[in-house]
Amino acid sequence: MARCIFHIDLDAFFVSVEQVLNPKLKGKPVIVGGDPERRGVVASASYEARPFGIHAGMPLSKARRFCPQAILIRANFSRYKDASSKFMKILGHFSPYIEPLGLDEAYLDVTGYEEPYGSPRQLARAIKEKIYEELELTASVGIGTSKVVAKIASDLCKPDGVLEIAPGGEQAFLNPLPVAKLPGVGNKTEQSLKEMGITTIGDLASLPLDMVKRRFGATGAVIHSYARGIDDREVEAPGEAKSISQQLTFGRDTLNRNFLEANLHNLCQEVCQELRSQNKRAKCVAIRLRYADFKTITRQAILKEASDITQVVFTTAQQLLSKAITKQEKPIRLIGIRISSLVGEEKQFPMFDSGTEKSEHLDKAIDRIRRKYGSSAIKTGNGIFTESS
Ligand code: TTP
Ligand code: MG
Numbered sequence: 001m002a003r004c005i006f007h008i009d010l011d012a013f014f015v016s017v018e019q020v021l022n023p024k025l026k027g028k029p030v031i032v033g034g035d036p037e038r039r040g041v042v043a044s045a046s047y048e049a050r051p052f053g054i055h056a057g058m059p060l061s062k063a064r065r066f067c068p069q070a071i072l073i074r075a076n077f078s079r080y081k082d083a084s085s086k087f088m089k090i091l092g093h094f095s096p097y098i099e100p101l102g103l104d105e106a107y108l109d110v111t112g113y114e115e116p117y118g119s120p121r122q123l124a125r126a127i128k129e130k131i132y133e134e135l136e137l138t139a140s141v142g143i144g145t146s147k148v149v150a151k152i153a154s155d156l157c158k159p160d161g162v163l164e165i166a167p168g169g170e171q172a173f174l175n176p177l178p179v180a181k182l183p184g185v186g187n188k189t190e191q192s193l194k195e196m197g198i199t200t201i202g203d204l205a206s207l208p209l210d211m212v213k214r215r216f217g218a219t220g221a222v223i224h225s226y227a228r229g230i231d232d233r234e235v236e237a238p239g240e241a242k243s244i245s246q247q248l249t250f251g252r253d254t255l256n257r258n259f260l261e262a263n264l265h266n267l268c269q270e271v272c273q274e275l276r277s278q279n280k281r282a283k284c285v286a287i288r289l290r291y292a293d294f295k296t297i298t299r300q301a302i303l304k305e306a307s308d309i310t311q312v313v314f315t316t317a318q319q320l321l322s323k324a325i326t327k328q329e330k331p332i333r334l335i336g337i338r339i340s341s342l343v344g345e346e347k348q349f350p351m352f353d354s355g356t357e358k359s360e361h362l363d364k365a366i367d368r369i370r371r372k373y374g375s376s377a378i379k380t381g382n383g384i385f386t387e388s389s
Pocket of ligand 1: 009010011012013014015042043044045056057103104105158159
């Protein structure tokens with residue numbers, strides 16, 4: 001099932017908060033900024049001020065020249081922080097999967113939460129209504145199957161808009177847009193791309209991946225996949241990762257079962273090592289497969305009991321893989337693992353089962369050796385296959 005991700009951003013945030021407190025400012029060109037005597041800049045401009053060319057980051061002296069009648073207000077951060085925490089609280093009522101970004105924007109993963117509202121668009125309207133009812137602020141909501149699409153969509157429907165990009169419509173939506181709309185494409189990258197004759201997202205998507213990687217390194221791979229509407233990033237609160245994931249793109253697409261399992265085992269080892277280093281256990285295991293045609297599927301299972309044992313996670317992942325590949329016979333280009341529903345270290349029941357204990361000892365020994373000599377220093381039984389085997 002495709003994910004349903006919202007990017008929600010308040011309109012002219014600092015200015016709008018000031019307008020709520022002083023309604024006389026509504027409908028007028030208003031700027032919130034620093035001290036004009038100390039070379040302050042514009043932090044937020046009302047939509048009435050924007051046609052004069054005023055935007056965030058512009059020196060106030062210049063903004064005054066562009067629009068002398070604009071009303072200038074000094075920033076009152078405590079007011080904005082207060083409004084921001086109320087805003088985030090409202091969003092949290094609609095889905096627990098919330099990732100705040102700064103004061104006035106957040107991602108929300110609403111997959112499945114839209115159902116009672118009838119559609120994602122109706123859920124977006126309900127959220128906007130609630131925000132207006134409680135805070136008198138308007139927001140814009142971008143809806144997509146990934147963060148990158150949702151974020152670009154919200155930017156394009158400002159102010160007070162909702163823009164939904166339906167699953168499958170990502171590429172057609174992105175193609176005509178300027179490359180600078182992509183997160184990760186700053187002025188420098190935009191300029192370099194222009195020198196290569198690339199101005200739209202569609203132009204970038206059509207370049208061979210190798211070429212983009214050679215020119216821009218790791219960032220190149222990221223912006224190239226964003227340009228194709230591919231963005232696997234989860235919605236999660238920063239600093240408290242709710243999941244651990246790893247994935248691997250193969251040099252050549254494959255259907256070789258042993259090769260897939262060996263790589264899946266290595267990925268399980270990596271995520272479980274990270275899990276153990278955080279003294280946590282996971283209850284949910286998911287695999288992700290991307291086929292040669294870029295179709296991506298996710299399959300997940302809940303463990304009977306939370307675990308940090310590589311073999312337990314791998315066995316579940318292996319079963320998910322088996323089920324997925326009996327149904328699909330298309331070559332696979334990427335395999336990934338994600339463990340989530342992480343819980344703390346304390347074990348609810350003492351485990352005397354000797355098999356489990358053995359696996360725990362083995363994991364600890366492997367972690368020690370890998371920490372000391374690197375992850376290629378040791379391969380367990382499932383890691384010995386090569387693609388030709
Ligand atoms: P933005 O969401 O970028 O801007 P905005 O809410 O004012 O306008 P928009 O309708 O386009 O979303 O930033 C949110 C707040 O962050 C903004 O109101 C003021 C503050 N801010 C700064 O202080 N400095 C800056 O350079 C920017 C971009 C924002
Ligand atoms: Mg905003």
